[in-house]
Amino acid sequence: MKNIILIGFMGSGKTSVGIKLSYRLRHTLTDTDKKIERLYRMSISEIFERFGEEEFRNMETQCLEKLLGEPEGQIISVGGGLPMRSCNREFLKRLGTVVYLRVKACTVCTRLAADTSRPLLQGEDREEKVQRLLEKRAPVYESVAEIIVDVDEKTLDEIADEILGKAGIFFDGKGWVSG
Numbered sequence: 111m112k113n114i115i116l117i118g119f120m121g122s123g124k125t126s127v128g129i130k131l132s133y134r135l136r137h138t139l140t141d142t143d144k145k146i147e148r149l150y151r152m153s154i155s156e157i158f159e160r161f162g163e164e165e166f167r168n169m170e171t172q173c174l175e176k177l178l179g180e181p182e183g184q185i186i187s188v189g190g191g192l193p194m195r196s197c198n199r200e201f202l203k204r205l206g207t208v209v210y211l212r213v214k215a216c217t218v219c220t221r222l223a224a225d226t227s228r229p230l231l232q233g234e235d236r237e238e239k240v241q242r243l244l245e246k247r248a249p250v251y252e253s254v255a256e257i258i259v260d261v262d263e264k265t266l267d268e269i270a271d272e273i274l275g276k277a278g279i280f281f282d283g284k285g286w287v288s289g
């Protein structure tokens with residue numbers, strides 16, 4: 111089975127949906143942020159502080175290049191800003207089925223109201239920052255996605271069902287197959 115790649119804005123639920131899918135399909139879950147944090151032994155916030163955003167973006171690209179050499183059949187969740195680089199979008203498409211978890215700005219603001227781990231959303235005017243970034247990114251996410259799922263007000267199980275349905279992945283009595 112091909113990889114399933116989850117893209118979307120911060121707070122869209124990529125990690126939670128990734129866990130749900132990997133549990134259901136018994137497939138490995140890979141998260142690019144976690145891979146980078148492990149490799150550099152630093153949190154994403156520390157990486158932004160010490161090396162800056164551009165260097166973090168280079169780390170994301172390197173991470174995708176490595177994933178292209180790994181066995182398929184993984185659930186891969188990627189950082190919210192990763193699809194903004196055009197070369198990354200090419201890598202994402204080569205990696206497998208790209209699924210965009212589309213979320214509304216108000217949902218992001220509610221979910222991340224107390225979050226301190228996203229450097230791009232720290233400081234004043236969080237709602238405006240979310241609105242502005244989301245407006246810029248939404249068309250890019252849509253352009254690379256093979257499957258789009260609106261996630262607001264849906265449970266993780268509903269989202270997972272919708273992804274599997276749209277990707278044509280089903281349980282044939284013995285195992286999960288893609289038809």
Ligand code: S3P
Binds near residue numbers: 118124189
């Ligand atoms: C970012 C999203 C974060 C993380 C970093 C930058 C972004 O990942 O990669 O803080 O630019 O949207 P999540 O989307 O998992 O929060």
